[in-house]
Ligand SMILES: [Fe+2]
């Protein structure tokens with residue numbers, strides 16, 4: 001069969017494919033529509049939810065706090081690390097309150113736990129303010145910081161275990177994904193206010 005005849009005998013979908021390839025667009029529907037479940041699951045895993053985003057910050061706070069504990073007096077290192085830690089911890093707590101806790105305060109099932117966490121935020125905030133006004137070279141500064149570190153470690157552990165468990169019962173997976181964007185926006189605006 002001559003080449004010209006072969007071309008005219010091509011089925012309609014192949015013509016569509018040719019046109020689409022020329023335009024560098026996706027294949028038309030009947031050709032190869034495959035959406036394997038592994039691909040879907042991988043896509044789901046790539047989307048960070050509010051819980052993972054919060055843990056990301058917690059890990060950063062744990063690391064910064066441990067580094068501060070190793071610093072001495074009114075050193076540059078202590079000043080620099082505190083200048084990172086303070087807005088981070090404050091903005092994180094405020095962003096949590098505007099996103100995760102705003103949702104948890106709405107639902108009766110999670111209200112009590114949310115109130116408890118918000119109360120702990122206030123306690124940590126008071127300690128942060130006290131530390132900010134204290135002389136870093138005094139021995140009392142690191143003692144008070146250690147208290148803050150311990151309180152925050154307890155708070156973060158409680159969030160990651162108890163709070164998240166309750167939250168997963170009252171917040172849909174879609175909302176848990178959507179809250180990340182709100183958290184980021186809130187946190188960056190808080191940081192720019194503090195800076
Ligand atoms: Fe918190």
Ligand SMILES: [Fe+2]
Nearest residue numbers: 054096156159
């Ligand atoms: Fe937190």
